[in-house]
Amino acid sequence: MEAWRLPVSSSIRGKLISAGYTSLSSISSVSSSDLARDVNITEEEAFEIMKLANQASGSNSCNGSRSLINGAKNAWDMLHEEDSLPRITTSCSDLDNILGGGISCRDVTEIGGVPGIGKTQIGIQLSVNVQIPREFGGLGGKAIYIDTEGSFMVERALQIAEACVEDMKEYTGYMHKHFKANQVEMKPKDILENIIYFRVCSYTEQIALVNHLDKFISENKDVKVVIIDSITFHFRQDFDDLAQRTRVLSEMALKFMKLAKKFSLAVVLLNQVTTKYTQGTFQLALALGDSWSHSCTNRVILYWNGDERYAYIDKSPSLPSASASYTVTSRGLRNSSSSSKRVKMM
């Protein structure tokens, strides 16, 4: 399909052809900013042209040299996309550093550890931090918190929300006065309102809720993180048929991955630990078995090292294995202040 068929003004058509964009596939395969620069037009015009080109090429089967299969992207575009993906901060900069900036959206992250290490605290901190407005570097979105164990305490969430609001107020002092004028002050009550809380009391409720999430999130598009605390509790009871449990779990895992990709949100699964008999000794491992370890993109293990809490990146397609320490304070998750801490690279 030729570019001169596009319904644009003749001056723009001329510019396109003289810049070398003779076929529609070449237009659809660049970003709008590149097109604007090459053809010497504004970005809005470039965007319009690309929309038209995509519409036109959608109506016939396209055989351009760059996009062979409809819907395929090349790795360069994907890299651009990934770099521009926002991340949710954990309020602990050491932890953010080993996570590559924070919990990434579009990924399923599993966080597991012994009881009392801070899994619920991380969950609550993330559900508050996702609401940090864009002007402060956050996502300005809502959170869905699925509580299977009953560990979510409103007073703790309120405490963390208040600390977050205080920190934002302090930061406003440094901001440019142009932004300050448009600031809508967030109150802790507003933060609580934006945490969509579900309590599930059995595995059937859990499965039903996960199935319903697709529809729910399509109606609430500003949800940016889904936290499940914890994913395993209802599944460690006696299942008559272990194969059924594996099937149900892998279906659930698949649904989470689809949700993450479709709505560009982060899914955080909190898991428990159990003892596993490997190589003649008992070792600690995350619950739900070996097959479950394939269902998440990233895996973080929390553990005690002496008197400090540490987080360790156990599995990730892009992050190096590293561990960092953190503490749980009355204001939420923070860096640990010990002087001997350092980020250990494995």
Added chain:
Amino acid sequence: MKPENLLLRSPTSRKLTTGCEILDECLRGGFPCNSMTEIVAESGCGKTQLCLQLSLCAQLPISLGGLDGSSLYLHSEFPFPFRRLHQLSRSFHQSNPSIYANHNDNPCDHVFVQNVHSVDHLFDIMPRIDSFVRNSKKRFPLKLIVLDSIAALFRSEFDNTPSDLKKRSSLFFKVSGKLKQLANKFDLAVVITNQVTDFVESSDGLSGLRIGNLRYLCSSGRRVVPALGLAWANCVNSRFFISRSDKIVCKEKTENDESGPSSVSRRAQRRLDIVFSPYLPGASCEFMITREGICAVQA
């Protein structure tokens, strides 16, 4: 499926007072509702005393920190301390006459005791508990369930083989799941007591696994580990540890009484530590058990 509106919940979840101000301060109000709290202690430390006191305090009006409700005491260890309950109830009645004045009853009428001898028995009674809570009287609806103790239920039936231990673990989650479901449905407080076992250094090092704020738990001068292991630790929301140490308090000799023996009074000091909790920082508190019940020692 509808999400719950968090703002409708009270900003501090309802708590059951322990009957002692300083303990309450350490626990930021007391034992929370809609949550499962575990008390781990050696035998003779005061778990049953604390549980009896909680069952009575549940009848206090909400303004005084109670739940304005009755309690269900499931006991798996024999015998149930009826006499001690009556003793506590008498002093409770004396200090709170207004609650019972109009109806001419006494606090013991609102503590329901049920014996549980095995896990299967516990599952059998669950539906009865459900209907019991649902049909409970308007005046003192059921608001507290105490299970004393969970360890005794699992002690006899399971061997130390991996398959039995696995079966045992899945039963933990089943028990915990059912009790938490009850707690959520009717906004009850659930308190479970657990025992300790001596710490034995094993080759895999897993029995010394650190869980919670304390590096290790010590009671009566030796290191202990909560019974039922890591699997059960995953089932509860909060864990409190009560320990005892025998403190010797010496009375001073007077100036001209050199020859007589100095009198020594031994007082057993108890201490409550918060091992883990979703909303409490690690803290501890010391208390004593007297005839009237539990009272804390000023720091």
